[in-house]
Amino acid sequence: MDNPVVSVPTGSLLGLAAILFCIGLYGVLTKRNLIMVLISLELMLNAVNINLVAFSRLGVAPNLDGQVFALFTITVAAAEIAVGLALVLAAFRLRKSTEVKDLNTEKY
Amino acid sequence: MGLSLWLPGAPVIAALVTLFLPARAAGLSRLVAGVGFAVSLVLAVLAWAGYPGAGYAHVSSFSWFTLPNVWLGHNLTIGLSFGVDSLSLPLLTLTAVIALLAVVGRPSPEGRARVYRFWQSLFAAAILGVLAALDLFTFLVALELALFAGFFLIQQFGGPRRRHAAYKFLLYRGFATIGVLAAFLGLAYGLAGLYYQGATVASTPKLPASVGSLTFSLPTLQHDIAHAAPVFGGTRPALFLVLLLAVFIEEAFVPFHTWLPQAHEQADTATNMLMGGIMTKIGAYILLRFGVGMLPDQVHRFSLLLAVFGVINILYGAFAAWAADGWRRLIAFSSISHMGLVLLGISAMNAAGLQGAMFMMVSSGLLTALLFFISGAIEERTGTSQMGQLGGLSKPMPMLSGFLLFAALGSLGLPLTSGFVSELQAFLGAFAGHPYLSLVGALGLILSATYLLYAMQKTTFGPAAPPAAALTDARPVEYLPLVVLTALVLVVGVYPAVIGDLFGLSAHTLLGIGG
């Protein structure tokens, strides 16, 4: 490889992504506050982005498709966080709370 | 394009029309439903008159859509296909007659005429559809429709425990439908798969061209399976047993029967006529059409099983009818007993047995409908159908009692009624196949006389029960079902060749496929 930039092994990238994903998943499943849940969700999305970029180098014909997808995901994530925060705001106005346990109206 | 589409089509249109009528227009919705069935009846008679004497006739087919690459590159065309043959013609006519008489003879429930007629039309149309279906898909759609329409008829218009009965009806028959579906898929995919079993097919030189392409068409499948019999081997017993289980549930055979007496105890009279008269014959129809017609070797193989179950049903039904307190339960179990004889007749796999089974389907249909109609009329007047609370009805209602006696005698197989012709042929076949079991089954002849005459003695004979004075005999409009059903029972009994020739033809056709 004659690339001047220091080459990071793919395994490390995937490991980073997995760690990020697990942290995100843990946050989504355990945090009581909706804001924290949304932030954890962002972590998981970024883990996916790292995966996409890492894999774009590999394959029979390496190309930029993965990186394009990562950009796309960032865009969607921005939209998603906007909608998500709007929903949290609406829920807060309704319930005076952003606690997850106060939003279990779909019970049974 | 043949007229068969309109056999179920006319009542479906009638059902749709009733939806646009005013909710409380009882007379109008009854008229529309009646016209629908009348059209079906006329068409059935026309189809009968114009039947060429062999194969499927008056076929109407529509393809709806094609699923590409369903399985191993095969396309599957889904559509509706209807037609009649010598097996289905008398049953279709019977269905149309009973449905029409149920509409004419019984009024709509108070204030809910529209909904009632909608489901009633749909229910009978679905049964017509099942009988006329020439395509597995069509068959299943109609079967499901009958299931739901029947469910709503019981659940909306039944007696005090109607919800319980309706759910039981739905679950049992739903299970049966799954069995039918599984067997159908097995048949269709099994035949299509033959094409890929290169080695075995190579050893069977004259496989029809259609073998190997996935189809749901009944005539094609029947044709193919006859030729592919030697290669389509291992899965046949499993397929047959699945089908048989579905038939047993559908037909309310012991021990899968408890839904039937409960449904009959709760449903209203017209629904009972339709259920007891025709719906309970569908299982036997499936067994004849798909069991005997497509897997005859398996019917031979499990012949003993069928015969044993047949005898069990004859006796169990008879004893349970003997112990019944009310007419509804008695009629339900006597119908189960009849269908046991159908099974015994089929198990023999000879022309007499099959012919007897087909006769019994028609005869039991006519007599069950007649019995339910009369017991419903009695219940309407006295407020009960419990034998212990009735008595001496001959005095206040001589005509209804007379018809009830006739129906009971027909049901116990008195000669010159359709019941006798059916029993005679079924036993002629059965004794040739399973003599010792048939001997046990013949006890049913004595038992049926016992339970029916016990019930008659308690109901119409003896001193009149207290409220008898105010009771009225049959109304003019009620004479039509009474007279027509009685006449049909007599016609079949006195001159059975009217349907015997057609049934003889289908028995030979079915056996011919068996080789």
Place this chain on the structure above:
Amino acid sequence: MTDWVWLVPLWPLAGYVFLLLSGRRTPEAVAAGVSVVLTGVSCVLSLVVFFQLGPEPASGETWLFHWLTIGSARVDVGISLTHLNALMLVVVSLVSVLVLLFSRGYMRGDERFSVFYQYLNLFVFSMLGLVISPNLLQLYIFWEMVGLCSYLLVGFWYFKPEAALAAKKSFIVTRIGDTGLFIGMVLLFLGTGGSFDFTAIFQAVSAHTLHLGWMGSQGLTTLAALLVFLGAVGKSAQFPLHVWLPDAMEGPTPVSALIHAATMVAAGVYLVARMFPLFQASPPALTTVAWIGGVTALLAALIGLTQRDIKRVIAYSTISQLGYMMLALGIGAYTLGVFHLFTHAFFKALLFLAAGSVIHAVDTQDLFQMGGLGRKLPITRWSFLAGALALAGIFPFSGFWSKDDILTAAWQQGDTALYWLGLAAAFCTAFYIFRVYFLVFTGQSRDEERTRGAHEGSWVMTVPLVILAVLATLAGFVNTPWNGHALERYLEHDATASAAAATPVHESLPLMVFSVVVGLLGIGLAYLLYGRESAAPARLAERFSILHAVSFNKFYLDEVYYYTVVAAGKVVARFVRALDRYLIDGIIEVGARLVGVLGLALKYTQNGQVQAYGVIAAFGLVVVIVVAVLGVGGVL
């Protein structure tokens, strides 16, 4: 003229249809008049056919119409005329006309008068159809039809609970026999390779080609013969299925005379006679027939000794006489059995109609409420006496000729046990029928209230009595040594009978005298006990109280059947009901409940917390991956 025989059953059918359509408001005179005239036409036609039938020994002429094709076997209905059939036509139509006439008086004022005639017409049609059937199937059809008419007529007074029970019992008990006949018929159809025709069956029997896969010719012949005989046992009220006939006396008395004495109950005898070649081919079957007949003759006669109800006494005598006929057929004396059927039809119809006349006059059936009626009912008295003498077998009344021939035949064939059975029955018969005679017609009235106003009915009731009395007296002369046994020779023209004629009966004067003496002894004993006021009967009953109780209670057979067969049936029915409700439906219900409970439990996992769902999903994914890696060996 024999070509017109198909018209014979149609006249009563026309009567039935007429009365069915004209409804229950039809005037009595019209209903009775139409029925009598139409059946009278049948009767005349039958007589013409009877006398014109030529001597060809063929099995007669047959007319056939296609009825149904079963498998590949064509089944026909039609008409077959043999000498036996011609005789039966005459017997049935003649007795029918007289009974129809008698009923005009007996049933006067009944609110269902025309319905009664409607049923009777249907019966006459069915009975005539039965005796001219060319095949077993058609015979069976009419066999059941006459059973139906019997059911309807026994239960005619449906509001009486006893009548309702008797009607049901008569149908169910005969149905047991009919099921035997049905199975026999099915086996014969299969055994002959697809035919119900009498001729085809007889050919197969004689050629030993009757067979099924699981049974050879001889075995099948015996089995079929016994099954057919079971049908005859039920219909002809032979032991052990005789219990229905006495109860059937709940019907109107003309019905008892026509159906339960002269015609329908004799159908069993006719059936055995018609199927005689089948029975001849099987010695065990013949022996069974003979012994059942002999036992029935004596058993019923013993029961008849002590009954209090006038109609029941005569009913038991009917059972007993039918036993004689079976005995005759069983020992191979085909023509004698038919001869006795012939004479019995007249004298037994006579006895019943005379009893009907008595009942009509005093409105009771209890013998011990009657007495001294001979002066008030002279015609009834003398005609009853003629019938009683014929039944007792006293020379020269008709019963003497036929009964004596049967006993002689039994003696001469060496069946001495059967002979003594028959003779003992004859003694009892003479005793009990004259017990009735003395109790009813002689002495003093035991119930002045009832007998005071007693008087003869109108001419419609007395004329049939007189005609039948003449017939009961003279009918025996159609078959005497002096005219060379004319009836026997007539019947022997039939192919079915010619084989049986191999053993002719030689009249034997000592035997004749002996049996008449036995009959006279019975009459004498009846006179001693009942001819005058005496305490002897009561003392005897006291002395032999057990025997008296056994006879009076009909050997307790009703009770035995009730507590064994009927009770067992009811127990099984209850068991099935319990099984149905608690086991089969119970399992289903419990299964449904379990599913419901499971659903109740699982709903608590649905707590609305997305995070909880997420945890479950994540762990699920882990489990799937672990299974995939460890179990299947790779994720991809």
